[in-house]
Amino acid sequence: MTAPSAHEPVVHAAAPRREAGWFTRARTSALVLMVVTVLALYLCWKMTEPFVPALAWALTLSILGARVHQRLSERWGRPSLGAGLVTAVLCVLVVAPLVAFAPVAMDSVRDGWDSLRSESVRSRVQALVRNQPALAPAVEWVSRQAPSGEELAKQLAPRVSGFLTGSVWACIQLLVTFFALFYLLRDREQALVYLRSVLPLTTPETNRMFKRVSEVVRASVLGTLLVAAVQGLLGGLMFWWLGLPAPLFWGSVMFLLSILPLLGAAVVWVPAALFLLLEGHWEKALVLTAWGSIVVALIDNLLYPILVGDRLRLHTLAVFVAIVGGLVAFGAPGVVIGPLVLAVTAAIVEIWHDRTRSGRAADAAPPG
Template identity: 30%
Template sequence: MPAAPGFYPRILALTLAALLAVGVWRILSPFAVPMGWAAVLAFLLFPVNLRLRHRFGRRPGIAAGTLTVLAPVVVLLPLSALSIEFVAQISGLLHRLQAAAPSYKLLSSGDLHQFPWAARIYQWFLAHAFLSTDEARTWMISGTRETLQRAAGLGGSFFLGALSSIAGVALMLVLLFFFLRDGDALIRRARSWIPLDEAHKERLFERLSDVTRAIVYGTTMTALVQGLLLGIGFTIAGLASPVVFGVAGALVAMLPLGGTALVWVPATLWLFADGRWGFGIFMTVWGIILSGIDNFLKPMLISGRAPVSALVVFIGVLGGISAFGAIGIVAGPIILSLVLSLILFAEEARGGIGPSA
């Protein structure tokens, strides 16, 4: 059976397009992380960029240049300092963990009489677990050590890994300048490539914009505020490694269940067990306030935009970190939500009804 007219030219065009796409990816992939951070910063700074454009007489180059010069001082230096302190505090926790067993002589379950509350928890755990005393102790110590080591690696790579070289920082700043100056033009160009009528394009981009803003401003910013306040609470209460547990609080704040309580509740119990009742009561009140912040802060930041499923955020954060490193905290939920939004849009276009992203 002869091929339809134009079949082979279409196959050739698709093959060439695929090869070109692979080539472009190979060229750009070494710069994916700096490009990603530049895009995130451009998105966060774009409202300020619009105000500066208006102040400078709608000259986008001057506005973008001003923000690009200020970005290293206002954003990059504080985050880099935070990463350094995070790694240093992780190292301190590792040393404390290694010294804990000899210091407290926790060599058998009988030694837990020093901490009656811990002995009860430990005995309950052994009664419901298929582990011996030695196996449980080894598992807890090795598991905690591995978790802290992984956290140290993640914290060290947050900015210093991908942007440790001067060239990486320079590339990110150059990209930030062009994203701020030409971002709206790039979006218009991308819209022109979509084979839909203008009404559908408008709906699609409005949906995608709402989802992105809900992720960045709603979920991510709320989690960062909660992590910051948790670190402040740890500092006031005199608890060790406030930066580490503040970062941990920001991460667990994105979980569908538990949230920052997974961090501040054990810390509060430790304060009570250690006899610091005043700080224990303080952390209890501080933690309750902290856990309730997202009930009003997130709706205020989203301002009626598209809601985003907590499950999507949770899976997106975990998968994003695994696939992209630290930038996956933001990129993972955004990519997953955008894909679900596109599926929803396609179902609506066909007359179907899809789940909310």
Template identity: 45%
Template sequence: MRVSSSNADESRQPKANSGWVSRERALVVTLALATALAFYVCYRLAYPFLPALAWALALAVVAHPFHEWIERRLRHPNLAAGLAVIVVAVVLIAPAVFVVRHMAEEAATRAETIKTEIDKGTWRARIEGDSRIASVVKFVERQVNLKREIQELSSKVGDRLSSLVSGSIWALAQLFITLFALFFFFRDRRAVLRALRSLVPLSDSETDEVFARVSDTVYATVYGTLTVAMVQGALGGLMFWWLGLPGPVLWGTVMAIVATVPVLGAFIVWLPAAGYFALSGSWGKAVILTAWGTIVIGLIDNLLYPVLVGNKLRLHTLPIFIALVGGIALFGTSGLILGPLALVLTLALVDVWRRRTAGGQTAETVQLHRHENPKRSKQSERI
């Protein structure tokens, strides 16, 4: 009887263990779902502020050497971070206010001029005075109602730019959040990096590599893409002003914007302007603008970009193009940072998994490696 009783207890033990495992698995699944839901809610809460946070991160990476220089001299984290934020704000806001104000004035003036000339019919008299331009316009008019399209376009552009210039509370709020987040990125940089290291399931070397690639991407985007684009826009705007074209600040800004997108470039702005000069008979101006755009503006990308970026961003043009355009479509102007950042982060994680698969590493091996190598790389602390 004792034997049979012990056998019965043993037969019941697996069932008890099975029930415990089922409850444990249910708890794990519940915890995972709750964590995923919490992350989603936090993402939705932070989504409106992603542009501000993205630019704050970019500024923190780019201005880190300056902040570190101030911090070494003041030896007061709050004061050093506050002073660095003030300097960054002055450097960014002053030129932005100047450019936006001039863009608004020029856009409003040009829109009003176009509407006035269309209403009075003076634009047709000018066109009919040149047979070459008149033939092109007549062909276009046969395809579309040119007068109506120009009126609608000028009205929309004028209204939207006027409302943009008048300023939006949301834009000011985003600027405040950017500077507010930048302060904490400066002051708590090391604590943030330590927290990220404790959360990511990567070894120290893998974490260092991911941090380094993220930092390099921000450097390449800000120092490379944006700086080169601004230089190209400034050079194009100066040439537009020297040749007497209307709206040099406006068109220079447009050139800077399109120059950030691979494959497009500033030529889609200055090339039609050169064509306009050629059609109107100003062959000298057409040649000057074409030479300036091809030799000076065009070569800036090939000469200045490698100097600023070097080999920090070694990616093919196609994925970068998709990342930039997709990022802008999804996040707006902050997509210039978030698009390439998402691409590089994804590729870095894919490389990690590829090496782990090839080397037969497991999660336990990685955690053991983390405990055996507690040293932190200083390279990743550039963020």
């Protein structure tokens, strides 16, 4: 090898170029991507937000019909046909009662409310006040607060009648519900595979999350709503048999109150029993008390564990807050969304607890 001549330039190896400051090209690109991602997710949420109730009910119905769809798909080998059949059956089971009984229910509630303000009820109340003068201030306050039947109908019509009797938006919500239900049933396995791929959880943790969601939805719908319906029906029948006013109205109230833990139908039948006792009808008060405390309460203690068991695995107070908060935030679908959010949160906390117990780091996920 020959040494370089004195006239040839000496070439030194170029040092790697260093970018000054924190905002390097890679970091700037990552920040821009994060901002665009957040913006895209926000816009997707704004587009989806109006249909959250419909999608919540679609998810609920899809979980309830998943087993039937799976059996039909295995027998026929055609998931689309099975999804269409299950969707059609659930559509009939949900829509037909609403269309058939919504006008009747509205008229019955209005008539029942008017019967509470009728002359016969007023005379009974006046007789009670004469026998029990201490009740006069409370009765006077209730009479001032209670609206008339027409006023009650006007207040309920925009919310209940508008949804149940075929407003344009209610029809759109129903169409979205069953449209989404079909695809949630047909593409359920693909959706679960995709969620497993994007969730930052191991396979056992993801399976635990999905199982918890399914259990809570089944418990919330099949357990809470069915038990509340039976309690409302039994309470309304007893009101009718004892000759108490507006049995259908009070049965509906007992159904709604029975959905909420810690409340229940006793909020209605206990004051009614006291009213009968103060009137002097102690035998009717005794029958109503026995019916409410034994029969209606027995339905809750027997039927609810059969339908729910230990699948909900949430404290009663936590469920109460979730249901009430869900109703306030999401309306009627909050009965499902509230406990669902609570269950997912509880599952996430359990996953964090399992990952960090025994001094392990949070990112040291269990194998799987």
